[in-house]
Amino acid sequence: MAELLTVQDLVVRFRTMGLFKALVRGVRDPFIDAVLGVSFAMKSGETFGLVGESGSGKTTLGRAINGLVTAQAGSIRFDGQEVLDLGEKALKPIRRDVAMMFQDPVASLSPRLTVRSLLTEPFRIHGLHDRDLNGEARRLLGLVGLNESFFGRYPHELSGGQARRVGVARALSLSPKLIIADEPTAGLDVSVQGEVLNLMARLQRELGLTYLVITHNLPVIRHISDRIAIMYLGRFVETGPTGTVFRRPYHPYTKALIAAVPEPDPDRRREIIKLTGEVPSLAKRPKGCEFHTRCPFAQVKCRTETPQPQQMADGHWVRCHFPLAAPTADAA
Amino acid sequence: MPAQLSDTLTTPAAALRREGFLGQAQRFSRDPLGMLGLILVTLIILAAIFADILAPYGPAAIDVKARLAAPTFEHPLGTDQLGRDVLSRVLYGGRIALEVALVCISVSLGLGLVLGMLAGYGPRWLDNALILIFDAVRSFPVIMFALAVVTLVGPSLETIELIIIVTSIPGYARIVRTQTLSLKNNEFILAERSLGAGIWRVLSVHIMPNVIGPLLILASMDVPVVVTIEAGLSFLGLGVRPPTPSWGSILNDGYAFIRNTPWLVIAGGVPLILTTLGFTFLGEALRDIFDPKLRKG
Numbered sequence: 001m002a003e004l005l006t007v008q009d010l011v012v013r014f015r016t017m018g019l020f021k022a023l024v025r026g027v028r029d030p031f032i033d034a035v036l037g038v039s040f041a042m043k044s045g046e047t048f049g050l051v052g053e054s055g056s057g058k059t060t061l062g063r064a065i066n067g068l069v070t071a072q073a074g075s076i077r078f079d080g081q082e083v084l085d086l087g088e089k090a091l092k093p094i095r096r097d098v099a100m101m102f103q104d105p106v107a108s109l110s111p112r113l114t115v116r117s118l119l120t121e122p123f124r125i126h127g128l129h130d131r132d133l134n135g136e137a138r139r140l141l142g143l144v145g146l147n148e149s150f151f152g153r154y155p156h157e158l159s160g161g162q163a164r165r166v167g168v169a170r171a172l173s174l175s176p177k178l179i180i181a182d183e184p185t186a187g188l189d190v191s192v193q194g195e196v197l198n199l200m201a202r203l204q205r206e207l208g209l210t211y212l213v214i215t216h217n218l219p220v221i222r223h224i225s226d227r228i229a230i231m232y233l234g235r236f237v238e239t240g241p242t243g244t245v246f247r248r249p250y251h252p253y254t255k256a257l258i259a260a261v262p263e264p265d266p267d268r269r270r271e272i273i274k275l276t277g278e279v280p281s282l283a284k285r286p287k288g289c290e291f292h293t294r295c296p297f298a299q300v301k302c303r304t305e306t307p308q309p310q311q312m313a314d315g316h317w318v319r320c321h322f323p324l325a326a327p328t329a330d331a332a
Numbered sequence: 333m334p335a336q337l338s339d340t341l342t343t344p345a346a347a348l349r350r351e352g353f354l355g356q357a358q359r360f361s362r363d364p365l366g367m368l369g370l371i372l373v374t375l376i377i378l379a380a381i382f383a384d385i386l387a388p389y390g391p392a393a394i395d396v397k398a399r400l401a402a403p404t405f406e407h408p409l410g411t412d413q414l415g416r417d418v419l420s421r422v423l424y425g426g427r428i429a430l431e432v433a434l435v436c437i438s439v440s441l442g443l444g445l446v447l448g449m450l451a452g453y454g455p456r457w458l459d460n461a462l463i464l465i466f467d468a469v470r471s472f473p474v475i476m477f478a479l480a481v482v483t484l485v486g487p488s489l490e491t492i493e494l495i496i497i498v499t500s501i502p503g504y505a506r507i508v509r510t511q512t513l514s515l516k517n518n519e520f521i522l523a524e525r526s527l528g529a530g531i532w533r534v535l536s537v538h539i540m541p542n543v544i545g546p547l548l549i550l551a552s553m554d555v556p557v558v559v560t561i562e563a564g565l566s567f568l569g570l571g572v573r574p575p576t577p578s579w580g581s582i583l584n585d586g587y588a589f590i591r592n593t594p595w596l597v598i599a600g601g602v603p604l605i606l607t608t609l610g611f612t613f614l615g616e617a618l619r620d621i622f623d624p625k626l627r628k629g
Contacts, residue, residue, distance in 0.1 A: 066526050088530065095528035108519040112541035121537070125529045170523075 049225030240316030366617025372610030448508025466502035553615030
């Protein structure tokens with residue numbers, strides 16, 4: 001199957017201070033790299049998971065694909081078309097095909113619009129006035145398991161789970177090919193999280209959707225993704241099929257993340273990697289391997305040389321000088 | 333209408349909105365000053381609208397025999413130095429005052445809304461440029477600016493309106509800009525942009541309904557300011573041209589003939605005071621109910 005989305009060496013930089021201020025302070029490079037040289041490809045119909053701590057650049061990456069933040073270098077090809085240098089106007093048709101779901105279910109709905117207006121807004125934006133808007137809204141609500149009684153409600157009158165369903169319905173409105181879901185389960189309690197994930201899985205089966213799921217929640221990502229990428233300070237440190245990455249992580253960071261997930265079984269023995277310290281500031285990106293400041297296995301080479309991605313198994317890439325060798329104790 | 337005035341940004345207001353329109357009306361009726369303001373404002377507006385029915389004489393009709401007369405049954409507020417009925421002139425003067433207020437506030441509110449949203453939502457350089465202009469305009473003392481413009485263009489009702497509009501746009505625009513800035517990076521704006529909404533759609537459908545509430549409250553508190561500026565300029569002879577009646581020119585006549593009769597000053601001053609009090613009380617009551625956080629700085 002052809003690649004739906006190909007991202008090559010993507011770089012997103014944010015200005016930290018104005019031109020003048022930078023000149024006065026003698027800062028030669030007043031930028032931070034939120035996303036630095038990220039490459040991946042997604043096939044139609046698959047679910048790709050993006051995992052990382054806060055500030056690792058995963059949300060920025062998702063927004064760059066939709067054109068909400070501008071990328072400085074690299075390439076984003078969607079359905080064979082380069083999107084990176086398109087202006088707002090040229091992006092509009094692309095945005096019909098790439099829908100987004102945002103972190104906060106309630107705050108991502110315009111507070112003064114009713115559910116009906118929220119769901120018909122995408123059609124108005126794209127000038128599709130010939131459609132039966134009420135019918136479309138009814139159909140979308142039906143898809144996510146809500147009914148017409150919600151038409152007149154405002155976002156603040158919805159529960160978190162209901163608002164999330166409305167968000168999903170809105171994302172589906174223009175029959176997109178790709179849905180970028182930024183923390184689809186954030187702020188929902190566990191039972192509702194499950195409902196939302198099952199809903200997303202059902203819609204994927206029924207409508208042949210492709211998901212890019214961004215989250216810091218490892219159990220969620222393990223549940224729904226086919227492949228995952230672990231992000232640290234704007235770079236992918238490990239990419240691979242979900243099962244393999246969880247069973248056999250090569251990067252110490254991946255392993256530490258997996259080990260940090262609470263384990264319901266108290267008797268199970270696990271090898272734990274403890275991470276010390278904080279995530280370094282993007283403004284002071286460590287030299288060499290970004291992770292060396294917190295890596296328990298760091299060596300001299302890690303401080304000076306930036307590791308290049310190397311393939312460990314089929315489709316399983318890691319960016320580390322000394323990939324973990326020994327099979328881990330919690331291999332299941 | 334007042335049900336839409338509340339502001340989503342403040343949680344108390346959001347909580348209040350759930351009470352619905354009736355609950356808010358009930359709270360309003362418990363505020364005695366607010367009710368007083370509402371009654372005064374209603375009376376003033378009604379008096380201005382029905383001035384031609386209520387006024388016993390035309391505003392320029394002269395009764396030569398009774399000049400500077402004290403109140404009588406024929407002339408309830410007396411007459412001025414030309415023998416014109418003061419009550420009629422006060423009623424017609426109210427028309428001018430409210431017309432100026434309505435025109436100026438709606439125009440400057442509209443322009444301020446658009447400019448403020450553009451400054452807040454648009455690119456950085458546009459924001460900086462607009463802010464520079466707003467602050468430059470705000471730094472003129474209003475009366476001095478008005479005197480200069482009137483000297484150049486000549487006194488007329490339109491000149492007054494132009495001056496008031498120009499000087500009050502920055503106040504509205506600044507409020508709107510701040511609100512827009514705080515909304516700009518909210519997820520719902522990002523969500524609409526990710527669907528492909530352009531700048532005008534985002535501004536008119538998603539930002540405007542969220543900034544208009546506090547603005548309308550501010551506007552109702554600005555009515556007395558505008559009325560006073562009009563009266564002040566007319567008092568100085570720089571506003572409305574005679575024989576058109578204005579509270580300011582009635583006051584000025586009263587000032588000139590204060591040794592002969594006090595009634596002109598009273599007739600010109602009392603409506604000004606009542607208008608100021610009425611709109612201020614009303615505006616403050618609305619603000620307290622819908623938007624406790626907004627304090628006019």
